[in-house]
Amino acid sequence: MKPAPYTLLHKDHPYEQNFRQAQRSTQVVRGGIVTLALAPTAFAVVVTSLFLVHAASMHGIASATWLPGVAWLIALGCWAGALPALWQAQHLQQRLAAMRRQYDQAQQIDELKDQFINSVNHELRNPIMAMMGYLDIIDLSLEQGKPDQVPSYVARAIGAGYRLRELINSILDTSRQDRGARDFTPAPVDVRTALDAALILLNPQEGGTLARILQIQIPPDTLIWGEPVRLQQILRNLLSNAVKYSPPGAPVEISAEVHPALTKGRKQQQPELVEIVVRDHGFGIPPDQIPLLFNRFVRLPRDLASKTIGNGLGLHLCMVLTEAMEGALWVESQGIVGDGATFHILLPTPTGKISAPPAAT
Amino acid sequence: MTPSQAITVLVVDDNPELLSVFINGLPLVGNFTVFTAEDGAQGLEACYTHHPDCVVIDIKMPEMDGQQLVRVLRGDPVTANIPLIILTALPQDHAEFASFASGTDVFVMKPLVPRELAQAIYLALTVDADERAKRLRLLVEEGDA
Numbered sequence: 001m002k003p004a005p006y007t008l009l010h011k012d013h014p015y016e017q018n019f020r021q022a023q024r025s026t027q028v029v030r031g032g033i034v035t036l037a038l039a040p041t042a043f044a045v046v047v048t049s050l051f052l053v054h055a056a057s058m059h060g061i062a063s064a065t066w067l068p069g070v071a072w073l074i075a076l077g078c079w080a081g082a083l084p085a086l087w088q089a090q091h092l093q094q095r096l097a098a099m100r101r102q103y104d105q106a107q108q109i110d111e112l113k114d115q116f117i118n119s120v121n122h123e124l125r126n127p128i129m130a131m132m133g134y135l136d137i138i139d140l141s142l143e144q145g146k147p148d149q150v151p152s153y154v155a156r157a158i159g160a161g162y163r164l165r166e167l168i169n170s171i172l173d174t175s176r177q178d179r180g181a182r183d184f185t186p187a188p189v190d191v192r193t194a195l196d197a198a199l200i201l202l203n204p205q206e207g208g209t210l211a212r213i214l215q216i217q218i219p220p221d222t223l224i225w226g227e228p229v230r231l232q233q234i235l236r237n238l239l240s241n242a243v244k245y246s247p248p249g250a251p252v253e254i255s256a257e258v259h260p261a262l263t264k265g266r267k268q269q270q271p272e273l274v275e276i277v278v279r280d281h282g283f284g285i286p287p288d289q290i291p292l293l294f295n296r297f298v299r300l301p302r303d304l305a306s307k308t309i310g311n312g313l314g315l316h317l318c319m320v321l322t323e324a325m326e327g328a329l330w331v332e333s334q335g336i337v338g339d340g341a342t343f344h345i346l347l348p349t350p351t352g353k354i355s356a357p358p359a360a361t
Numbered sequence: 362m363t364p365s366q367a368i369t370v371l372v373v374d375d376n377p378e379l380l381s382v383f384i385n386g387l388p389l390v391g392n393f394t395v396f397t398a399e400d401g402a403q404g405l406e407a408c409y410t411h412h413p414d415c416v417v418i419d420i421k422m423p424e425m426d427g428q429q430l431v432r433v434l435r436g437d438p439v440t441a442n443i444p445l446i447i448l449t450a451l452p453q454d455h456a457e458f459a460s461f462a463s464g465t466d467v468f469v470m471k472p473l474v475p476r477e478l479a480q481a482i483y484l485a486l487t488v489d490a491d492e493r494a495k496r497l498r499l500l501v502e503e504g505d506a
Contacts, residue, residue: 133382137475
């Protein structure tokens, strides 16, 4: 299959060919050096053996005792010359391996860019098409003297325009939030309060959230050390996904639990942490697609071909915001429909925080 | 060219808003009767129910996608000669689709307005069974070359 026209790096890219050539050349050079050093060594071994055989047959010390000595000196000389060259070749190999890793990363980013273009292209074209379509209908209606329906078409065109604006804003917002994620002063944040705010923020259109059974198990006064708006955004995105990617009526569970600090002797191995778990009973995530899930603009192939609207930025933002609050975020799913997915967020508590809280005034 | 007899068109797309655009827009452009379906499986069923003159198919859909629907329609003698239009969102969809397709008559890129879709439908209606067979042969020969 031909690479997508947007793909800059692919298997036949000149970089790939140059890299393979350089790797082969390094291997040849290394092999040559080893051979050049091994040949005199083999020669020295043969000379020594012949000398010993000769000495044994003569039952005495042969006259040419210097011969093996000279052969070994030559061999040692060759090794002395070869070892730095060998070291250089090894160093070159390591640099090539590092370049390989960078190249692979660049390729991964390139693939993500393709996914982004695919995803955004798909999502943007529909509202644009709806808007243009309704404007065309308005034009045709006026041309043919049928203005009755025009106000309704105008309203629909405006609605499509709003959806387009929302989509573009969400892409731009993510980019901005990505950069400013760590720009906050941490404080104690009540998890339940943040959840309540997140529920208010949830768009009722996102799968009829309010009709869902929401099973909440958060002990009172469960606090994390972070920033309230960031925690609200994380919970909002995870809940929105749980609703979007599960059938209507499927329950969504959210719980929080405090993990006490772990100490061994006088050393603290793990500070006190709060684990927030958001579990849905939806379509699940195929395990092989989980590693890519938190990257920017990633949408599962299944979702790209579905009616579910998304821009592949929500989970990336959750990861950025969680890491900004010194936390961790991961997901568990077997990709089985009905089993759904379980997202875990681990955040420090005010007592388990990394840095000291500001003094109370 | 607007034929005097009503042209029945089946539009298969998972986006209800776009279906609404075509239901309302196409009859204003010409003598069209529009049926709709929201996925490939529904589209297939609608083909047998309404026997449309032309089917417009979105390439990306849940359940049975556009490619599968085209293959099924072309594989059945009853529907093999219905003019088909594919709606694509990406230029490479066209190339990928053409590489293993399947007698699609016209490819159109989203976004497009009802007037443009009507032109594409008129164009697809000019492709007869012989022309379709000839195109398919060419496609196979290109593939072999």
